[in-house]
Amino acid sequence: MRPSERRSPQPGPELQIVRSSPPIRRPLILTLDTQGQPHRWVTWQHAIFYYSRNMVAWDAGEACFTFHGGISRKTGQRSIITANSIIAIKGRALSSRTLRQIPPLTNRELFHRDRHICAYCGREHQALRLTRDHIRPVSHGGADTWMNVVTACRNCNQRKGANTPEQAHMMLLYAPYVPNKAEYLILSNRSILADQMDFLAHHLPSQSRLR
Numbered sequence: 001m002r003p004s005e006r007r008s009p010q011p012g013p014e015l016q017i018v019r020s021s022p023p024i025r026r027p028l029i030l031t032l033d034t035q036g037q038p039h040r041w042v043t044w045q046h047a048i049f050y051y052s053r054n055m056v057a058w059d060a061g062e063a064c065f066t067f068h069g070g071i072s073r074k075t076g077q078r079s080i081i082t083a084n085s086i087i088a089i090k091g092r093a094l095s096s097r098t099l100r101q102i103p104p105l106t107n108r109e110l111f112h113r114d115r116h117i118c119a120y121c122g123r124e125h126q127a128l129r130l131t132r133d134h135i136r137p138v139s140h141g142g143a144d145t146w147m148n149v150v151t152a153c154r155n156c157n158q159r160k161g162a163n164t165p166e167q168a169h170m171m172l173l174y175a176p177y178v179p180n181k182a183e184y185l186i187l188s189n190r191s192i193l194a195d196q197m198d199f200l201a202h203h204l205p206s207q208s209r210l211r
């Protein structure tokens, strides 16, 4: 990671993004805290806000996106901001508590965690045919948490009903786990750039199925 030598154009309130290059591909920008820990995805507009307020400490990505703003009244020049695909934001480092925070459980991220494979029959299915199975059923006091849920196809979920795997004689083919921050960031973004993926892959937990 190199220190940023980026200019800070201070575009002023008249900044309006009129065009950008590349013009169509506008991926999300990965932000890090000052310790280099992955934090969250932001839009390119948000990244430009960070640049214009001189809040980018350094960058770590390989891809750059140039945005052309309005003409400055002072200089008569068009403002230009180049945003990197991975940027560290100045300010306090995130506490270790924030980094250890458990990501929210949603079906979309759950199915991604389990690679769209049913934990009981082992077949891969489209998301439409998948369900969130509570290993220990909610009616038996099972929690709605990452460690008590797996991806199951509709047939298997129906067959298992309100039973534990033992009661239903349906063995789990893989174990559940809690994704960490880096894994959650991968799961929650469908168009990650190669350099962002490389960066996040270094922060994956050892049991991750994304490895």
Ligand SMILES: [Zn+2]
Pocket (backbone or CB within 6 Å): 118, 119, 120, 121, 122, 123, 152, 153, 154, 155, 156, 157
């Ligand atoms: Zn199944």
